[in-house]
Amino acid sequence: MSEQSLRFRKSVRLQERGRELIPGGSHTYAKGEDQYPILAPGFIERGLGCHVWDVDGNEYIEFGMGNRSVGLGHAYPTVVRAVETALQGGSNFTRPARIEVDCAETFLELIGAQMVKFCKDGSDATSGAVRLARAYTGRDLVACCADHPFFSTDDWFIGTTPMNAGIPEAVRKLTVTFRYNDIASVKDLFDRHPGRLAALILEPSRGDDPVDGFLHEVQRLCREKGALLILDEMITGFRWHAAGAQKLYGIEPDLSTFGKALGNGFSVSALAGKREYMRLGGLEHTDRPRVFLLSTTHGAETHALAAAIATMRTYQNEAVIEHLHRQGTKLRKGIAEAARRHGVDGHFKVVGRPCCLAYATLDPNGKPSQTYRSLFLQETIRRGVLMPSLVVSYTHDDTAVMKTIEAVDGALAVYAQALESGTSRFLVGRPTQVVFRRFNNGDGRADMTTPENPQAANNATMGQSETRLAATS
Numbered sequence: 001m002s003e004q005s006l007r008f009r010k011s012v013r014l015q016e017r018g019r020e021l022i023p024g025g026s027h028t029y030a031k032g033e034d035q036y037p038i039l040a041p042g043f044i045e046r047g048l049g050c051h052v053w054d055v056d057g058n059e060y061i062e063f064g065m066g067n068r069s070v071g072l073g074h075a076y077p078t079v080v081r082a083v084e085t086a087l088q089g090g091s092n093f094t095r096p097a098r099i100e101v102d103c104a105e106t107f108l109e110l111i112g113a114q115m116v117k118f119c120k121d122g123s124d125a126t127s128g129a130v131r132l133a134r135a136y137t138g139r140d141l142v143a144c145c146a147d148h149p150f151f152s153t154d155d156w157f158i159g160t161t162p163m164n165a166g167i168p169e170a171v172r173k174l175t176v177t178f179r180y181n182d183i184a185s186v187k188d189l190f191d192r193h194p195g196r197l198a199a200l201i202l203e204p205s206r207g208d209d210p211v212d213g214f215l216h217e218v219q220r221l222c223r224e225k226g227a228l229l230i231l232d233e234m235i236t237g238f239r240w241h242a243a244g245a246q247k248l249y250g251i252e253p254d255l256s257t258f259g260k261a262l263g264n265g266f267s268v269s270a271l272a273g274k275r276e277y278m279r280l281g282g283l284e285h286t287d288r289p290r291v292f293l294l295s296t297t298h299g300a301e302t303h304a305l306a307a308a309i310a311t312m313r314t315y316q317n318e319a320v321i322e323h324l325h326r327q328g329t330k331l332r333k334g335i336a337e338a339a340r341r342h343g344v345d346g347h348f349k350v351v352g353r354p355c356c357l358a359y360a361t362l363d364p365n366g367k368p369s370q371t372y373r374s375l376f377l378q379e380t381i382r383r384g385v386l387m388p389s390l391v392v393s394y395t396h397d398d399t400a401v402m403k404t405i406e407a408v409d410g411a412l413a414v415y416a417q418a419l420e421s422g423t424s425r426f427l428v429g430r431p432t433q434v435v436f437r438r439f440n441n442g443d444g445r446a447d448m449t450t451p452e453n454p455q456a457a458n459n460a461t462m463g464q465s466e467t468r469l470a471a472t473s
């Protein structure tokens with residue numbers, strides 16, 4: 001019997017069924033079968049803290065945490081209790097629930113914006129921000145940062161990726177790009193499209209800090225040219241700083257978007273910003289047309305807002321951010337030492353900010369490699385760690401960090417042998433792939449990535465600074 005059928009019997013069966021029923025076999029591409037080697041858990045049964053159990057009963061220390069949506073840990077008790085209490089009182093009514101105001105107060109007190117609207121997914125929030133900016137400025141063009149891999153599932157962004165089938169060219173032409181920490185590229189955009197840019201959207205950071213006041217300079221240019229600045233804090237929010245990277249970098253965007261860790265895995269996101277803009281989605285103004293800002297049936301489910309309040313309280317009362325940075329720093333140090341010990345430090349690099357680390361796998365020629373990534377994933381999974389990235393949570397304690405470093409040490413011993421004699425003796429089955437590829441026939445035109453799989457963007461950024469490698473962490 002093969003190792004796959006021995007260790008992952010139920011997973012394999014579910015994957016076969018999933019492939020028939022769900023395009024891609026999974027409802028989120030970044031969790032899909034093609035993102036992992038074949039010796040990997042196909043489906044998760046449950047999670048607790050920083051541990052998960054797959055459907056075959058195998059246990060793992062997990063990094064990645066639901067595409068970074070779980071900041072405190074799986075099934076975090078205070079969040080679960082708040083959700084249970086809310087559910088007892090019903091989840092959705094004909095008029096707004098009282099908790100909508102409570103959650104808005106808690107959020108605005110923490111982040112410091114003037115108004116907020118909650119929704120379900122990060123994509124709702126970023127797309128709402130783009131619509132609002134277009135309505136406010138009366139302009140059609142939007143600029144997003146080319147070094148940041150994901151902003152929305154909507155056409156205005158997906159049209160910029162290689163997976164743009166089904167998106168009309170007329171829509172694709174309305175999104176243009178600039179580079180992070182490259183103010184000349186921003187100036188160039190404004191020069192090339194005078195009076196046409198509604199907004200610039202970017203993440204405040206993807207590991208590399210803004211250089212030479214980049215964010216402030218972008219803001220100055222936006223003000224001068226009449227465009228809005230949108231900071232997408234989907235990942236940086238509740239990781240860089242409890243009040244967002246905007247607080248850390250001392251910048252007040254016109255609009256900002258949050259999601260992911262805001263609800264510790266529950267579905268809640270937020271579009272926040274200055275009253276001057278947000279009010280256009282309201283009922284009071286008469287000076288401008290109304291904007292359909294965000295309004296969905298499930299947008300303010302009580303239990304999701306209860307999860308958000310409980311999560312925000314934890315960040316307010318406990319040193320969550322410090323913990324994430326501390327544990328990430330220990331991980332990075334331990335893994336770097338292991339890489340040096342095995343002589344692979346030129347081929348395996350931990351990148352990013354300690355609260356949100358990723359890694360790059362480079363082949364014998366120093367080229368980013370999905371095959372080596374697959375081997376590394378396979379060998380860490382064999383040792384009880386599931387690490388598509390190195391994203392820690394509040395429940396990653398010292399024991400988890402120590403066990404992970406041991407597992408990585410073992411995996412890198414195999415990695416070192418593979419660098420000497422090739423991966424074929426070691427990797428079982430086909431390698432992983434990047435999400436944003438145009439075809440499934442392995443034509444390799446993979447110049448975009450998901451936040452979980454930084455490899456493809458590494459292709460684009462190799463030869464540049466190491467922090468650029470972190471751009472997709």
Ligand SMILES: Cc1ncc(COP(=O)(O)O)c(C=O)c1O
Pocket residue numbers: 067120121122123124126150151152153203232234235259260451
């Ligand atoms: C920076 C960023 N913005 C927006 C999104 C979209 O969020 P969601 O997947 O919740 O729609 C993501 C998702 O990965 C993201 O990483």
